[in-house]
């Protein structure tokens with residue numbers, strides 16, 4: 061006959077409630093780990109998906125994710141010519157916050173180097189990669205748009221042709237993919253009036269200069285759209301992504317490019333590191349501390365619960381001692397209840413977590429090692445928490461029954 | 464219904480169930496000192512049923528708990544079943560192990576474990592004494608049948624009447640064939656009829672199982688059940704010369 065099980069059987073409701081409480085507490089402990097794992101996953105997701113060997117960004121920046129990087133698009137052919145580089149892709153990344161149905165609508169805009177990169181490497185849930193150079197987009201499903209929906213951004217309207225799953229930026233915003241030019245258009249979108257004023261300003265500057273006065277044709281050129289002006293560079297991009305030829309020495313190629321005065325180059329691993337050691341690392345320590353405190357709180361609460369359960373049974377424990385029960389019977393009773401509570405709490409944390417975490421606005425990623433770690437923590441908490449109850453139980457005197 | 468004799472009768476051991484020699488218990492010290500028991504000496508033979516009488520505060524419970532090895536005496540010696548167990552406050556054996564092998568307790572309250580059924584309450588006393596679960600269950604059922612509670616074995620204590628609970632407590636006290644049963648006002652919470660029933664029950668098992676039984680009681684109507692009476696007065700023990708006032712009647716069947 062198992063005393064712990066009998067007690068639990070006859071006080072089922074109370075135990076269930078207690079276990080539920082512990083379960084929710086453990087669920088938060090689990091969730092804390094999951095939030096961190098989710099952040100790491102999200103932070104590195106795009107970097108891993110894009111699968112570039114080298115990242116070329118604006119000199120001395122930690123771009124394009126950790127901070128803003130702007131480099132001329134013309135770097136692409138320059139980089140393509142570097143020995144060991146198989147291909148170079150221009151890459152645009154920026155975050156926009158618009159409004160949709162009165163709610164803030166945030167997402168990060170990714171420019172894909174059409175036609176080389178049409179988004180075929182993306183984890184498409186439905187739909188297809190980009191099929192034309194303009195006015196199509198692929199969105200993550202967390203953006204809340206439907207396949208085939210038409211979305212107006214800036215002066216253009218885009219059709220959603222594909223939906224991805226789990227594509228969020230390092231800050232948890234859903235991603236949307238466009239062709240490079242469209243992405244730039246969204247980024248550098250200016251109202252017509254601003255464009256007119258800009259052109260007028262150019263014309264005025266030209267007319268004020270000697271060259272402009274001598275050659276009236278120049279004034280006409282100055283007032284034309286900026287892409288038509290050879291003196292104005294094309295819009296900048298965030299980075300250029302390099303894929304190396306098989307067998308090429310990434311370090312050697314990186315050294316060559318690092319010698320250029322206008323860019324900084326990162327390997328795939330360094331790019332990952334930039335994100336993980338930056339904002340994510342601070343979040344990790346923050347979450348880690350919270351987690352440690354939560355574990356401590358759980359242990360204290362568990363201790364008090366076990367202690368109270370023991371006090372409730374003080375009379376029964378005195379009786380057990382009177383009829384000669386060994387200490388291991390009494391310690392076993394308390395320890396087993398603590399372990400059962402811990403185990404049920406753990407199971408509840410897991411089950412409730414599976415359901416609850418999917419409703420969270422950001423990814424909560426529960427990993428196998430995290431679950432194993434929690435199991436160890438719960439085991440330790442249960443054992444430590446029984447300490448107080450056991451200490452009390454061993455001090456109960458059987459002669460208290462006489463009064 | 465006639466109470467059936469227990470199949471598993473205890474091995475008959477000749478001699479004394481308990482020998483107490485010069486037992487003194489002093490509580491506290493200085494000017495709050497209370498001498499609860501002074502120089503008590505007596506013996507109880509196996510199969511003998513003794514009543515311990517005395518006014519409130521005379522030291523009956525103290526004496527009983529000292530013999531029950533849950534309240535060490537200040538001075539004096541105790542031997543149970545021929546084995547010396549206490550020399551003053553110093554235990555000579557593992558007290559808990561000794562309790563589980565040799566002693567049975569019944570108190571004013573049944574003190575049943577509330578989350579165990581009647582059967583399990585008896586069973587637990589057997590299992591802590593290393594009786595295998597199956598055998599323990601069989602013995603518990605046997606005892607409960609014997610005490611007329613066979614049909615209540617699956618009830619939790621709160622479903623049982625006071626008298627029924629007390630009978631379960633008696634079953635628990637008898638489970639391990641104790642050589643000494645100590646009962647502190649076991650019938651105080653019961654009415655006259657039930658009270659007598661429990662007393663006679665104790666007497667019956669004392670005789671059948673050859674156990675010594677000491678019962679603290681205030682109930683003078685049931686004194687005829689006992690073989691002998693001891694009286695306490697202000698900590699001092701006074702033995703009644705001769706047997707109980709009336710000869711004990713033949714054990715009546717349980718209702």
Ligand SMILES: Nc1ncnc2c1ncn2[C@@H]1O[C@H](COP(=O)(O)OP(=O)(O)OP(=O)(O)O)[C@@H](O)[C@H]1O
Pocket residue numbers: 490491497498499517518519520521522523524525526
């Ligand atoms: N733990 C204790 N500490 C101090 N004094 C105690 C303690 N227990 C009992 N006493 C004292 O010892 C004396 C004997 O008490 P005891 O309980 O043995 O009496 P009793 O004969 O059982 O009384 P009752 O019939 O009322 O149960 C009393 O004066 C009591 O106050």
Ligand SMILES: [Mg+2]
Pocket residue numbers: 523524525647
């Ligand atoms: Mg008393």
